Amino acid sequence: MHYNECFGCGDDVEGGLHIQSAVAEGMVVVSQFEVTDAHQGAPGLAHGGLLACAFDEALGSTVGNLLRRPAVTGRLETDFRRPVPVGSTLHIVARLDGVAGRKIYVSADGRLDAEDGPIAVQARALFVTVGFEHFTSHGHTDAMQKFRQARTREREDWDINP
Numbered sequence: 001m002h003y004n005e006c007f008g009c010g011d012d013v014e015g016g017l018h019i020q021s022a023v024a025e026g027m028v029v030v031s032q033f034e035v036t037d038a039h040q041g042a043p044g045l046a047h048g049g050l051l052a053c054a055f056d057e058a059l060g061s062t063v064g065n066l067l068r069r070p071a072v073t074g075r076l077e078t079d080f081r082r083p084v085p086v087g088s089t090l091h092i093v094a095r096l097d098g099v100a101g102r103k104i105y106v107s108a109d110g111r112l113d114a115e116d117g118p119i120a121v122q123a124r125a126l127f128v129t130v131g132f133e134h135f136t137s138h139g140h141t142d143a144m145q146k147f148r149q150a151r152t153r154e155r156e157d158w159d160i161n162p
């Protein structure tokens with residue numbers, strides 16, 4: 001689900017990750033993260049925390065695209081296998097591993113510069129399904145209102161009673 005002010009996928013967020021995700025064959029969700037100077041940790045290399053963020057985004061998008069229900073990250077694990085240079089593109093393929101009540105298990109591999117490039121980062125996460133009150137009670141009212149207006153314009157259909 002796209003939200004324009006999201007640090008992970010928002011188009012207008014300066015220095016954001018600008019990740020684009022789409023459902024692909026085999027019920028996977030593919031995402032691309034183009035690493036820029038704004039994402040550096042060590043000189044010339046992506047910051048590990050932002051790589052974790054990229055996977056949070058890609059995995060959250062997997063839950064949203066495949067299950068169409070609101071959920072938040074409860075747990076996120078990352079394995080950093082290779083350095084990710086500035087100027088490279090991480091090709092992330094994510095899958096749904098299982099659902100148990102409100103718990104949703106997802107995992108992903110991120111490959112360097114090509115769909116069949118070497119694996120640089122892997123992640124697994126547990127998302128927990130929440131009601132919309134999670135956002136209305138914990139977030140700012142005006143942000144939720146902007147989000148709802150955008151959803152209405154895009155006519156997105158979500159299960160709001162998980």
Ligand SMILES: CCCCCCCCCCCC(=O)SCCNC(=O)CCNC(=O)[C@H](O)C(C)(C)COP(=O)(O)OP(=O)(O)OC[C@H]1O[C@@H](n2cnc3c(N)ncnc32)[C@H](O)[C@@H]1OP(=O)(O)O
Nearest residue numbers: 056057060070071072073074075101102103126128130135
């Ligand atoms: C409109 C917007 C659209 C949708 C917008 C989507 C936006 C996605 C954005 C990207 C993703 C993010 O960054 S989300 C932001 C980062 N995450 C957060 O802020 C979440 C903060 N945490 C929470 O709010 C809470 O801890 C929850 C909701 C995760 C869980 O609280 P709860 O609702 O009280 O549920 P609770 O009973 O504790 O947990 C339910 C089940 O999950 C298990 N569980 C919970 N947390 C964990 C954990 N860390 N590790 C293992 N297991 C866990 C419990 O054991 C339980 O299992 P069992 O007893 O049932 O077996």
